Amino acid sequence: MTTQHDLLVVGAGLAGLYTTIHAERAGLDVLGLEAGDDVGGTWYWNRYPGARCDVESIDYSFSFDDELQREWRWTERYATQPEILRYLNHVADRFDVRRHYRFGQRLSAASWDEGLQHWEVRTETGLTATARWLVMATGGLSKPQLPDLPGRDTFAGTVLQTSAWPEGPVDLRGRRVAVIGTGSSGVQAIPLLAEQASELTVYQRSANYSVPAFNRPIDDEEWAQQQRALPRRRELSWNGAAGSPWTSHPVPFAETGEEERRAVFEESWTRGGVLFAKAFQGLTVDPVINDAARLFFEEKLAERVHDPEVRATLTPRDHPVGTKRICTDSGYYETFNAPHVTLVDLRTEPLAEVTPTGIRTAARHREHDVIVYATGFDAMTGALTAIDIRGREGRSLREDWSGFPSTYLGIGLPGYPNLLVLNGPGSPSVLSNMALTSEQQGDLALRMIAHCRDRGFTSIEARADAAEAWTAHSLELADRTLFGSAPSWYTGANIAGKARGFLPYIGGFKAYIDRCEEVAAAGFRGFVLS
Ligand code: N01
Numbered sequence: 001m002t003t004q005h006d007l008l009v010v011g012a013g014l015a016g017l018y019t020t021i022h023a024e025r026a027g028l029d030v031l032g033l034e035a036g037d038d039v040g041g042t043w044y045w046n047r048y049p050g051a052r053c054d055v056e057s058i059d060y061s062f063s064f065d066d067e068l069q070r071e072w073r074w075t076e077r078y079a080t081q082p083e084i085l086r087y088l089n090h091v092a093d094r095f096d097v098r099r100h101y102r103f104g105q106r107l108s109a110a111s112w113d114e115g116l117q118h119w120e121v122r123t124e125t126g127l128t129a130t131a132r133w134l135v136m137a138t139g140g141l142s143k144p145q146l147p148d149l150p151g152r153d154t155f156a157g158t159v160l161q162t163s164a165w166p167e168g169p170v171d172l173r174g175r176r177v178a179v180i181g182t183g184s185s186g187v188q189a190i191p192l193l194a195e196q197a198s199e200l201t202v203y204q205r206s207a208n209y210s211v212p213a214f215n216r217p218i219d220d221e222e223w224a225q226q227q228r229a230l231p232r233r234r235e236l237s238w239n240g241a242a243g244s245p246w247t248s249h250p251v252p253f254a255e256t257g258e259e260e261r262r263a264v265f266e267e268s269w270t271r272g273g274v275l276f277a278k279a280f281q282g283l284t285v286d287p288v289i290n291d292a293a294r295l296f297f298e299e300k301l302a303e304r305v306h307d308p309e310v311r312a313t314l315t316p317r318d319h320p321v322g323t324k325r326i327c328t329d330s331g332y333y334e335t336f337n338a339p340h341v342t343l344v345d346l347r348t349e350p351l352a353e354v355t356p357t358g359i360r361t362a363a364r365h366r367e368h369d370v371i372v373y374a375t376g377f378d379a380m381t382g383a384l385t386a387i388d389i390r391g392r393e394g395r396s397l398r399e400d401w402s403g404f405p406s407t408y409l410g411i412g413l414p415g416y417p418n419l420l421v422l423n424g425p426g427s428p429s430v431l432s433n434m435a436l437t438s439e440q441q442g443d444l445a446l447r448m449i450a451h452c453r454d455r456g457f458t459s460i461e462a463r464a465d466a467a468e469a470w471t472a473h474s475l476e477l478a479d480r481t482l483f484g485s486a487p488s489w490y491t492g493a494n495i496a497g498k499a500r501g502f503l504p505y506i507g508g509f510k511a512y513i514d515r516c517e518e519v520a521a522a523g524f525r526g527f528v529l530s
Contacts, residue, residue, distance in 0.1 A: 039101070238510070
Protein backbone atom coordinates (compact mmCIF):
# COMPACT_ATOMS: atom_id res chain seq x y z
CA MET A 1 0.00 0.00 0.00
CA THR A 2 1.33 3.43 -0.94
CA THR A 3 1.20 5.77 2.04
CA GLN A 4 0.68 9.51 1.59
CA HIS A 5 2.51 12.21 3.52
CA ASP A 6 3.32 15.89 3.43
CA LEU A 7 7.04 15.31 3.54
CA LEU A 8 9.49 12.49 2.91
CA VAL A 9 12.91 12.77 4.53
CA VAL A 10 15.53 10.39 3.21
CA GLY A 11 18.29 9.68 5.70
CA ALA A 12 18.55 9.54 9.49
CA GLY A 13 21.92 11.16 9.96
CA LEU A 14 22.42 14.62 11.44
CA ALA A 15 20.50 16.45 8.70
CA GLY A 16 17.66 13.95 8.43
CA LEU A 17 17.08 13.72 12.18
CA TYR A 18 17.09 17.48 12.57
CA THR A 19 14.65 17.98 9.71
CA THR A 20 12.29 15.25 10.85
CA ILE A 21 12.16 16.58 14.42
CA HIS A 22 11.40 20.08 13.18
CA ALA A 23 8.98 18.98 10.46
CA GLU A 24 6.86 17.36 13.14
CA ARG A 25 7.00 20.53 15.20
CA ALA A 26 5.84 22.46 12.10
CA GLY A 27 2.79 20.20 11.91
CA LEU A 28 3.84 18.22 8.84
CA ASP A 29 3.03 14.57 8.41
CA VAL A 30 6.55 13.28 7.83
CA LEU A 31 7.84 9.87 6.80
CA GLY A 32 11.55 9.17 7.15
CA LEU A 33 13.28 6.49 5.10
CA GLU A 34 16.69 5.20 6.11
CA ALA A 35 18.85 2.54 4.46
CA GLY A 36 20.49 1.54 7.75
CA ASP A 37 18.73 -0.39 10.47
CA ASP A 38 18.84 2.56 12.83
CA VAL A 39 19.71 6.24 13.09
CA GLY A 40 23.22 7.66 12.71
CA GLY A 41 24.03 8.08 9.01
CA THR A 42 27.81 8.32 8.59
CA TRP A 43 28.22 7.28 12.22
CA TYR A 44 26.04 4.24 11.74
CA TRP A 45 28.10 2.85 8.85
CA ASN A 46 31.69 3.91 9.54
CA ARG A 47 32.44 1.69 12.54
CA TYR A 48 36.06 0.90 11.70
CA PRO A 49 38.58 0.89 14.54
CA GLY A 50 39.83 4.41 15.23
CA ALA A 51 36.87 6.20 13.62
CA ARG A 52 36.33 9.55 15.24
CA CYS A 53 35.28 13.03 14.20
CA ASP A 54 37.84 15.65 13.23
CA VAL A 55 35.63 18.45 14.57
CA GLU A 56 35.76 18.86 18.35
CA SER A 57 32.91 17.13 20.16
CA ILE A 58 31.67 20.31 21.83
CA ASP A 59 31.14 21.83 18.37
CA TYR A 60 30.00 18.71 16.54
CA SER A 61 26.61 18.50 18.21
CA PHE A 62 23.21 20.10 17.76
CA SER A 63 22.78 23.65 19.01
CA PHE A 64 18.99 23.93 18.73
CA ASP A 65 18.05 22.73 22.18
CA ASP A 66 19.77 24.16 25.19
CA GLU A 67 18.83 21.32 27.51
CA LEU A 68 20.17 18.80 25.01
CA GLN A 69 23.44 20.72 24.87
CA ARG A 70 23.72 20.77 28.65
CA GLU A 71 22.70 17.20 29.40
CA TRP A 72 25.01 15.45 26.94
CA ARG A 73 28.49 15.09 28.39
CA TRP A 74 31.21 14.46 25.80
CA THR A 75 34.12 12.48 27.21
CA GLU A 76 36.89 13.28 24.73
CA ARG A 77 38.00 16.30 22.76
CA TYR A 78 37.41 14.40 19.51
CA ALA A 79 34.56 11.95 19.97
CA THR A 80 34.82 8.37 18.78
CA GLN A 81 32.29 6.87 16.39
CA PRO A 82 30.58 4.85 19.17
CA GLU A 83 30.17 7.98 21.29
CA ILE A 84 28.71 10.02 18.41
CA LEU A 85 26.39 7.16 17.55
CA ARG A 86 25.26 7.03 21.20
CA TYR A 87 24.63 10.77 21.02
CA LEU A 88 22.50 10.46 17.88
CA ASN A 89 20.56 7.62 19.49
CA HIS A 90 20.03 9.82 22.51
CA VAL A 91 18.72 12.59 20.23
CA ALA A 92 16.40 10.12 18.51
CA ASP A 93 15.06 8.89 21.87
CA ARG A 94 14.75 12.29 23.41
CA PHE A 95 12.69 13.69 20.54
CA ASP A 96 10.94 10.39 19.88
CA VAL A 97 11.86 10.58 16.23
CA ARG A 98 12.18 6.90 15.33
CA ARG A 99 8.41 6.51 15.08
CA HIS A 100 8.51 8.63 11.90
CA TYR A 101 11.11 6.40 10.25
CA ARG A 102 11.10 3.17 8.33
CA PHE A 103 14.55 1.61 8.66
CA GLY A 104 16.29 -0.82 6.30
CA GLN A 105 14.69 1.08 3.42
CA ARG A 106 17.13 2.19 0.74
CA LEU A 107 15.52 4.48 -1.79
CA SER A 108 15.76 3.16 -5.35
CA ALA A 109 13.50 5.57 -7.27
CA ALA A 110 11.68 8.88 -6.91
CA SER A 111 9.55 10.60 -9.52
CA TRP A 112 7.66 13.87 -9.64
CA ASP A 113 4.02 13.74 -10.65
CA GLU A 114 3.19 17.09 -12.17
CA GLY A 115 -0.58 16.47 -12.17
CA LEU A 116 -0.75 15.48 -8.52
CA GLN A 117 2.06 17.84 -7.51
CA HIS A 118 3.82 15.25 -5.44
CA TRP A 119 6.76 12.86 -5.37
CA GLU A 120 6.32 9.16 -5.49
CA VAL A 121 9.16 7.09 -4.08
CA ARG A 122 10.05 3.41 -4.02
CA THR A 123 12.60 1.58 -1.92
CA GLU A 124 14.63 -1.49 -2.81
CA THR A 125 12.29 -3.64 -0.73
CA GLY A 126 9.23 -2.34 -2.61
CA LEU A 127 7.91 0.17 -0.07
CA THR A 128 6.13 3.02 -1.87
CA ALA A 129 5.01 6.40 -0.56
CA THR A 130 4.03 9.82 -1.86
CA ALA A 131 4.53 13.30 -0.50
CA ARG A 132 4.43 16.84 -1.81
CA TRP A 133 7.95 17.50 -0.51
CA LEU A 134 11.03 15.35 -0.77
CA VAL A 135 14.04 16.20 1.37
CA MET A 136 17.23 14.33 0.54
CA ALA A 137 19.43 14.14 3.63
CA THR A 138 21.52 11.38 2.11
CA GLY A 139 24.95 12.66 3.12
CA GLY A 140 27.98 13.89 1.22
CA LEU A 141 30.15 10.87 1.97
CA SER A 142 27.74 7.96 1.96
CA LYS A 143 28.25 6.20 -1.37
CA PRO A 144 31.36 4.08 -0.82
CA GLN A 145 33.62 3.35 -3.72
CA LEU A 146 35.34 0.04 -4.04
CA PRO A 147 37.99 0.14 -6.77
CA ASP A 148 37.53 -2.20 -9.65
CA LEU A 149 40.89 -3.97 -9.17
CA PRO A 150 41.73 -6.96 -11.37
CA GLY A 151 40.96 -10.15 -9.43
CA ARG A 152 39.34 -8.23 -6.57
CA ASP A 153 36.61 -10.80 -6.01
CA THR A 154 38.92 -13.80 -6.17
CA PHE A 155 40.47 -13.09 -2.76
CA ALA A 156 39.69 -16.04 -0.49
CA GLY A 157 40.47 -14.28 2.81
CA THR A 158 38.43 -11.72 4.73
CA VAL A 159 37.42 -8.51 2.94
CA LEU A 160 36.55 -5.46 5.02
CA GLN A 161 35.54 -1.95 4.07
CA THR A 162 35.96 0.98 6.47
CA SER A 163 32.64 2.48 5.33
CA ALA A 164 30.69 -0.74 5.94
CA TRP A 165 32.56 -2.20 8.90
CA PRO A 166 30.78 -5.10 10.62
CA GLU A 167 28.90 -4.32 13.81
CA GLY A 168 30.38 -7.07 15.94
CA PRO A 169 34.01 -7.42 17.02
CA VAL A 170 36.52 -8.25 14.31
CA ASP A 171 39.48 -10.22 15.61
CA LEU A 172 42.60 -9.47 13.59
CA ARG A 173 45.07 -10.90 16.09
CA GLY A 174 47.76 -12.93 14.41
CA ARG A 175 46.50 -12.09 10.93
CA ARG A 176 48.32 -10.61 7.96
CA VAL A 177 46.34 -7.53 7.11
CA ALA A 178 46.53 -5.34 4.00
CA VAL A 179 45.05 -1.83 3.85
CA ILE A 180 44.39 -0.08 0.55
CA GLY A 181 43.83 3.66 0.95
CA THR A 182 45.46 6.34 3.06
CA GLY A 183 42.79 9.06 3.29
CA SER A 184 41.21 10.03 6.62
CA SER A 185 39.63 6.59 7.09
CA GLY A 186 42.82 4.63 6.42
CA VAL A 187 44.91 7.03 8.47
CA GLN A 188 42.61 6.61 11.48
CA ALA A 189 42.30 2.84 11.16
CA ILE A 190 45.94 1.93 10.45
CA PRO A 191 47.39 2.49 13.97
CA LEU A 192 44.67 0.34 15.54
CA LEU A 193 44.89 -2.37 12.90
CA ALA A 194 48.65 -2.46 13.51
CA GLU A 195 48.03 -3.10 17.21
CA GLN A 196 46.30 -6.38 16.36
CA ALA A 197 47.74 -7.65 13.10
CA SER A 198 50.81 -9.85 13.01
CA GLU A 199 51.80 -8.10 9.77
CA LEU A 200 50.29 -4.92 8.40
CA THR A 201 50.93 -3.86 4.81
CA VAL A 202 49.73 -0.44 3.73
CA TYR A 203 49.26 0.11 0.00
CA GLN A 204 49.57 3.85 -0.59
CA ARG A 205 48.82 5.50 -3.92
CA SER A 206 49.12 9.11 -2.71
CA ALA A 207 50.56 10.44 0.51
CA ASN A 208 48.28 12.76 2.46
CA TYR A 209 48.97 15.46 4.99
CA SER A 210 48.05 14.21 8.43
CA VAL A 211 48.28 16.21 11.64
CA PRO A 212 47.94 14.70 15.13
CA ALA A 213 44.58 15.18 16.80
CA PHE A 214 46.10 15.89 20.21
CA ASN A 215 43.02 14.16 21.48
CA ARG A 216 42.49 13.94 25.24
CA PRO A 217 39.78 13.10 27.72
CA ILE A 218 37.69 16.05 28.88
CA ASP A 219 37.87 16.20 32.66
CA ASP A 220 35.19 17.83 34.81
CA GLU A 221 37.04 21.09 35.09
CA GLU A 222 37.50 21.44 31.33
CA TRP A 223 33.89 20.41 30.77
CA ALA A 224 32.63 23.09 33.17
CA GLN A 225 34.81 25.63 31.40
CA GLN A 226 33.54 24.50 27.99
CA GLN A 227 29.96 24.81 29.19
CA ARG A 228 30.54 28.36 30.34
CA ALA A 229 32.15 29.23 27.02
CA LEU A 230 29.55 27.44 24.92
CA PRO A 231 27.26 30.39 24.05
CA ARG A 232 30.21 32.42 22.79
CA ARG A 233 31.64 29.40 21.02
CA ARG A 234 28.37 28.80 19.21
CA GLU A 235 28.12 32.46 18.25
CA LEU A 236 31.61 32.35 16.74
CA SER A 237 30.77 29.11 14.95
CA TRP A 238 27.57 30.45 13.39
CA ASN A 239 29.48 33.51 12.24
CA GLY A 240 32.59 31.72 11.08
CA ALA A 241 33.77 30.36 7.77
CA ALA A 242 33.62 26.70 8.74
CA GLY A 243 31.05 26.41 11.51
CA SER A 244 33.67 26.23 14.24
CA PRO A 245 35.00 28.90 16.59
CA TRP A 246 38.57 28.82 15.28
CA THR A 247 40.02 31.64 13.21
CA SER A 248 43.36 32.29 11.54
CA HIS A 249 46.19 34.34 13.00
CA PRO A 250 45.08 37.98 12.87
CA VAL A 251 48.33 39.25 11.34
CA PRO A 252 48.79 38.58 7.58
CA PHE A 253 51.59 36.13 6.78
CA ALA A 254 53.51 38.75 4.79
CA GLU A 255 53.69 41.00 7.85
CA THR A 256 55.11 38.36 10.16
CA GLY A 257 58.74 37.54 10.86
CA GLU A 258 60.31 34.10 10.99
CA GLU A 259 59.86 33.66 14.74
CA GLU A 260 56.20 34.68 14.71
CA ARG A 261 55.50 32.36 11.76
CA ARG A 262 56.98 29.39 13.58
CA ALA A 263 54.97 30.19 16.69
CA VAL A 264 51.77 30.46 14.67
CA PHE A 265 52.38 27.18 12.84
CA GLU A 266 53.29 25.49 16.12
CA GLU A 267 50.14 26.74 17.79
CA SER A 268 47.84 25.70 14.98
CA TRP A 269 49.63 22.36 14.79
CA THR A 270 48.82 21.68 18.43
CA ARG A 271 45.19 22.73 17.87
CA GLY A 272 45.18 19.49 15.94
CA GLY A 273 44.17 18.01 12.60
CA VAL A 274 42.36 20.05 9.99
CA LEU A 275 42.81 23.24 12.02
CA PHE A 276 46.43 23.37 10.82
CA ALA A 277 45.15 24.66 7.45
CA LYS A 278 43.75 27.68 9.25
CA ALA A 279 47.13 28.85 10.63
CA PHE A 280 47.27 31.89 8.35
CA GLN A 281 44.56 33.52 6.33
CA GLY A 282 45.09 32.52 2.69
CA LEU A 283 47.06 29.34 3.40
CA THR A 284 45.07 27.47 0.75
CA VAL A 285 45.16 30.44 -1.64
CA ASP A 286 48.72 31.74 -1.66
CA PRO A 287 51.47 29.27 -2.72
CA VAL A 288 54.05 31.13 -0.62
CA ILE A 289 52.12 30.64 2.63
CA ASN A 290 51.27 27.11 1.64
CA ASP A 291 54.91 26.30 1.03
CA ALA A 292 55.86 27.58 4.47
CA ALA A 293 53.22 25.28 5.95
CA ARG A 294 54.57 22.39 3.88
CA LEU A 295 58.11 22.91 5.19
CA PHE A 296 56.82 23.05 8.75
CA PHE A 297 54.88 19.82 8.16
CA GLU A 298 57.95 18.10 6.72
CA GLU A 299 59.99 19.01 9.80
CA LYS A 300 57.33 17.44 11.98
CA LEU A 301 57.24 14.37 9.78
CA ALA A 302 60.98 13.96 10.20
CA GLU A 303 60.47 13.77 13.97
CA ARG A 304 57.79 11.13 13.59
CA VAL A 305 59.16 8.68 11.01
CA HIS A 306 62.63 7.21 11.52
CA ASP A 307 63.40 5.55 8.18
CA PRO A 308 64.27 8.19 5.53
CA GLU A 309 62.97 6.08 2.66
CA VAL A 310 59.65 5.41 4.37
CA ARG A 311 59.45 9.09 5.31
CA ALA A 312 60.04 10.11 1.68
CA THR A 313 57.17 7.85 0.59
CA LEU A 314 54.91 9.34 3.27
CA THR A 315 55.71 12.90 2.15
CA PRO A 316 52.84 14.36 0.10
CA ARG A 317 53.89 15.38 -3.40
CA ASP A 318 50.75 15.84 -5.42
CA HIS A 319 48.82 18.60 -3.66
CA PRO A 320 49.30 21.74 -1.59
CA VAL A 321 48.66 21.56 2.17
CA GLY A 322 44.95 21.55 3.02
CA THR A 323 43.65 21.15 -0.54
CA LYS A 324 42.74 17.56 0.20
CA ARG A 325 41.14 17.31 3.61
CA ILE A 326 43.95 17.11 6.15
CA CYS A 327 43.75 13.83 8.01
CA THR A 328 43.49 13.94 11.78
CA ASP A 329 45.48 11.11 13.29
CA SER A 330 46.46 9.46 16.51
CA GLY A 331 49.85 7.84 15.98
CA TYR A 332 49.57 7.33 12.21
CA TYR A 333 53.12 8.09 11.10
CA GLU A 334 54.69 6.46 14.16
CA THR A 335 53.00 3.20 13.15
CA PHE A 336 55.46 2.92 10.25
CA ASN A 337 58.37 2.72 12.72
CA ALA A 338 57.11 -0.69 13.88
CA PRO A 339 58.93 -3.70 12.40
CA HIS A 340 55.74 -5.56 11.43
CA VAL A 341 54.37 -2.63 9.37
CA THR A 342 55.29 -2.25 5.69
CA LEU A 343 54.50 0.67 3.42
CA VAL A 344 54.11 -0.13 -0.28
CA ASP A 345 54.41 2.83 -2.64
CA LEU A 346 51.97 2.17 -5.47
CA ARG A 347 53.55 4.99 -7.47
CA THR A 348 56.78 3.05 -7.89
CA GLU A 349 55.24 -0.40 -7.53
CA PRO A 350 51.75 -0.26 -9.09
CA LEU A 351 49.08 -2.67 -7.93
CA ALA A 352 48.70 -5.34 -10.61
CA GLU A 353 46.00 -7.64 -9.19
CA VAL A 354 44.35 -9.12 -6.18
CA THR A 355 44.87 -12.88 -6.01
CA PRO A 356 43.13 -15.58 -3.94
CA THR A 357 45.92 -15.29 -1.34
CA GLY A 358 47.02 -11.67 -1.46
CA ILE A 359 48.04 -8.75 -3.63
CA ARG A 360 50.45 -8.65 -6.53
CA THR A 361 52.22 -5.43 -7.43
CA ALA A 362 54.53 -4.79 -10.37
CA ALA A 363 57.39 -5.85 -8.08
CA ARG A 364 56.13 -8.89 -6.11
CA HIS A 365 53.30 -10.86 -4.55
CA ARG A 366 52.45 -10.45 -0.83
CA GLU A 367 50.28 -12.89 1.09
CA HIS A 368 47.43 -11.56 3.22
CA ASP A 369 44.64 -13.02 5.34
CA VAL A 370 42.59 -9.83 5.33
CA ILE A 371 42.20 -6.91 2.89
CA VAL A 372 40.76 -3.66 4.21
CA TYR A 373 39.48 -1.19 1.63
CA ALA A 374 39.63 2.42 2.83
CA THR A 375 39.12 3.71 -0.68
CA GLY A 376 36.68 6.57 -0.18
CA PHE A 377 33.37 7.69 -1.58
CA ASP A 378 31.62 8.99 -4.66
CA ALA A 379 31.27 12.23 -2.75
CA MET A 380 28.49 14.82 -2.77
CA THR A 381 26.63 13.43 -5.79
CA GLY A 382 27.00 9.64 -5.55
CA ALA A 383 24.23 9.01 -3.03
CA LEU A 384 21.77 10.93 -5.22
CA THR A 385 22.75 9.56 -8.61
CA ALA A 386 22.50 6.03 -7.17
CA ILE A 387 18.73 6.65 -7.04
CA ASP A 388 16.63 6.83 -10.20
CA ILE A 389 15.33 10.37 -9.62
CA ARG A 390 12.94 11.69 -12.26
CA GLY A 391 11.88 15.31 -12.30
CA ARG A 392 9.59 17.32 -14.48
CA GLU A 393 8.71 15.54 -17.76
CA GLY A 394 10.67 12.48 -16.70
CA ARG A 395 14.10 14.09 -16.81
CA SER A 396 16.72 12.05 -15.03
CA LEU A 397 19.00 13.43 -12.34
CA ARG A 398 21.57 10.78 -13.20
CA GLU A 399 21.68 12.16 -16.76
CA ASP A 400 21.54 15.79 -15.68
CA TRP A 401 24.42 15.18 -13.32
CA SER A 402 26.55 13.24 -15.78
CA GLY A 403 28.07 16.69 -16.23
CA PHE A 404 28.90 18.99 -13.32
CA PRO A 405 25.87 19.38 -10.98
CA SER A 406 24.07 22.69 -11.24
CA THR A 407 22.24 23.68 -8.06
CA TYR A 408 20.84 26.84 -6.58
CA LEU A 409 22.36 27.30 -3.12
CA GLY A 410 22.99 23.56 -3.11
CA ILE A 411 19.39 22.93 -2.10
CA GLY A 412 17.35 23.57 -5.26
CA LEU A 413 17.62 21.80 -8.61
CA PRO A 414 16.02 23.20 -11.76
CA GLY A 415 13.61 20.67 -13.24
CA TYR A 416 13.02 18.99 -9.87
CA PRO A 417 10.22 20.84 -8.05
CA ASN A 418 9.95 20.33 -4.30
CA LEU A 419 13.12 18.23 -4.21
CA LEU A 420 15.29 19.78 -1.53
CA VAL A 421 18.83 18.50 -1.20
CA LEU A 422 20.48 19.10 2.16
CA ASN A 423 24.23 19.73 2.19
CA GLY A 424 24.24 19.26 -1.57
CA PRO A 425 26.87 20.31 -4.10
CA GLY A 426 27.04 24.11 -4.03
CA SER A 427 26.52 24.29 -0.25
CA PRO A 428 29.31 24.55 2.36
CA SER A 429 28.53 21.02 3.64
CA VAL A 430 31.77 19.06 4.08
CA LEU A 431 33.86 22.24 4.38
CA SER A 432 31.94 23.19 7.48
CA ASN A 433 30.79 21.67 10.77
CA MET A 434 28.09 19.28 9.60
CA ALA A 435 26.13 19.54 12.85
CA LEU A 436 25.46 23.23 12.27
CA THR A 437 25.15 23.06 8.49
CA SER A 438 22.53 20.36 8.99
CA GLU A 439 20.51 22.64 11.26
CA GLN A 440 20.78 25.51 8.78
CA GLN A 441 19.86 23.31 5.82
CA GLY A 442 16.94 21.65 7.61
CA ASP A 443 15.60 25.05 8.63
CA LEU A 444 15.98 26.40 5.11
CA ALA A 445 14.06 23.45 3.62
CA LEU A 446 11.27 23.77 6.19
CA ARG A 447 11.07 27.52 5.66
CA MET A 448 10.67 26.99 1.92
CA ILE A 449 7.88 24.52 2.58
CA ALA A 450 6.15 26.84 5.08
CA HIS A 451 6.47 29.76 2.67
CA CYS A 452 4.65 27.79 -0.04
CA ARG A 453 1.99 26.38 2.27
CA ASP A 454 1.22 29.76 3.83
CA ARG A 455 0.69 31.30 0.40
CA GLY A 456 -1.16 28.45 -1.26
CA PHE A 457 1.67 27.40 -3.58
CA THR A 458 2.07 23.71 -4.25
CA SER A 459 5.59 23.78 -5.66
CA ILE A 460 8.89 25.57 -5.51
CA GLU A 461 11.64 25.02 -8.05
CA ALA A 462 15.03 26.60 -8.62
CA ARG A 463 15.22 28.66 -11.80
CA ALA A 464 17.79 27.38 -14.28
CA ASP A 465 19.45 30.79 -14.59
CA ALA A 466 19.69 31.15 -10.80
CA ALA A 467 21.28 27.71 -10.52
CA GLU A 468 23.70 28.46 -13.34
CA ALA A 469 24.74 31.74 -11.78
CA TRP A 470 25.15 30.20 -8.31
CA THR A 471 27.16 27.27 -9.64
CA ALA A 472 29.38 29.57 -11.69
CA HIS A 473 29.91 31.77 -8.62
CA SER A 474 30.79 28.75 -6.48
CA LEU A 475 33.27 27.45 -9.08
CA GLU A 476 34.77 30.88 -9.54
CA LEU A 477 35.43 31.19 -5.79
CA ALA A 478 37.15 27.80 -5.84
CA ASP A 479 39.25 28.87 -8.83
CA ARG A 480 40.76 31.64 -6.74
CA THR A 481 42.21 29.02 -4.39
CA LEU A 482 44.72 26.19 -4.69
CA PHE A 483 42.00 23.55 -4.22
CA GLY A 484 41.57 22.91 -7.93
CA SER A 485 45.14 21.64 -8.20
CA ALA A 486 44.47 18.66 -5.91
CA PRO A 487 43.14 15.38 -7.32
CA SER A 488 40.59 15.05 -4.52
CA TRP A 489 37.04 13.87 -3.95
CA TYR A 490 36.14 17.56 -3.55
CA THR A 491 36.61 17.83 -7.30
CA GLY A 492 35.32 14.42 -8.39
CA ALA A 493 38.86 13.35 -9.32
CA ASN A 494 38.68 10.12 -7.30
CA ILE A 495 35.91 8.65 -9.47
CA ALA A 496 36.71 7.56 -13.02
CA GLY A 497 34.61 9.46 -15.54
CA LYS A 498 33.10 11.88 -13.01
CA ALA A 499 32.75 15.49 -14.17
CA ARG A 500 35.49 17.62 -12.61
CA GLY A 501 34.82 20.75 -10.61
CA PHE A 502 34.93 21.85 -7.01
CA LEU A 503 31.72 20.50 -5.46
CA PRO A 504 31.23 22.28 -2.12
CA TYR A 505 30.67 26.02 -1.78
CA ILE A 506 33.94 27.50 -0.56
CA GLY A 507 32.79 31.06 0.18
CA GLY A 508 32.30 30.28 3.88
CA PHE A 509 29.46 29.17 6.11
CA LYS A 510 28.45 32.67 7.25
CA ALA A 511 28.59 34.13 3.74
CA TYR A 512 26.41 31.26 2.57
CA ILE A 513 23.90 31.79 5.40
CA ASP A 514 23.74 35.50 4.55
CA ARG A 515 22.99 34.68 0.93
CA CYS A 516 20.25 32.22 1.93
CA GLU A 517 18.73 34.85 4.23
CA GLU A 518 18.72 37.45 1.43
CA VAL A 519 17.02 34.99 -0.90
CA ALA A 520 14.42 34.08 1.72
CA ALA A 521 13.74 37.71 2.61
CA ALA A 522 13.05 38.39 -1.07
CA GLY A 523 10.34 35.70 -1.16
CA PHE A 524 12.80 33.02 -2.26
CA ARG A 525 14.17 34.97 -5.17
CA GLY A 526 15.57 32.67 -7.85
CA PHE A 527 12.90 30.05 -7.24
CA VAL A 528 9.66 29.69 -9.20
CA LEU A 529 6.64 29.25 -6.95
CA SER A 530 3.44 27.94 -8.42
O1 N01 B 1 38.47 8.53 1.50
P1 N01 B 1 39.56 9.34 0.64
P2 N01 B 1 38.34 8.45 3.10
N1 N01 B 1 44.17 1.93 -5.57
O2 N01 B 1 38.94 9.50 -0.70
C1 N01 B 1 42.90 5.43 -2.13
C2 N01 B 1 35.78 12.19 5.74
N2 N01 B 1 36.32 11.38 6.83
O3 N01 B 1 37.20 7.54 3.40
O4 N01 B 1 44.58 9.60 -2.90
C3 N01 B 1 44.84 2.41 -4.53
O5 N01 B 1 40.05 10.51 1.33
C4 N01 B 1 43.08 6.90 -2.39
O6 N01 B 1 44.27 7.15 -3.08
P3 N01 B 1 44.43 8.53 -3.94
C5 N01 B 1 36.81 13.25 5.39
O7 N01 B 1 36.17 14.39 4.94
C6 N01 B 1 36.59 12.03 7.97
O8 N01 B 1 39.62 8.15 3.72
O9 N01 B 1 43.16 8.67 -4.74
N3 N01 B 1 44.38 3.34 -3.70
C7 N01 B 1 43.07 7.42 -0.96
O10 N01 B 1 44.30 7.22 -0.34
C8 N01 B 1 37.59 12.55 4.30
O11 N01 B 1 38.33 13.41 3.48
C9 N01 B 1 37.14 11.35 9.01
O12 N01 B 1 45.62 8.30 -4.77
C10 N01 B 1 43.15 3.81 -3.94
C11 N01 B 1 42.03 6.52 -0.30
O13 N01 B 1 41.92 5.36 -1.10
C12 N01 B 1 36.50 11.81 3.58
O14 N01 B 1 35.63 11.36 4.61
C13 N01 B 1 37.42 10.01 8.92
C14 N01 B 1 42.36 3.36 -5.01
C15 N01 B 1 40.66 7.17 -0.21
O15 N01 B 1 40.75 8.31 0.57
C16 N01 B 1 36.94 10.63 2.78
O16 N01 B 1 37.93 9.90 3.50
C17 N01 B 1 37.13 9.37 7.74
C18 N01 B 1 42.93 2.38 -5.85
N4 N01 B 1 42.29 1.92 -6.92
C19 N01 B 1 36.58 10.06 6.70
N5 N01 B 1 41.19 4.01 -4.98
C20 N01 B 1 37.43 12.12 10.22
O17 N01 B 1 38.53 12.21 10.67
C21 N01 B 1 41.24 4.84 -3.93
N6 N01 B 1 42.42 4.72 -3.30
C22 N01 B 1 36.31 12.86 10.75
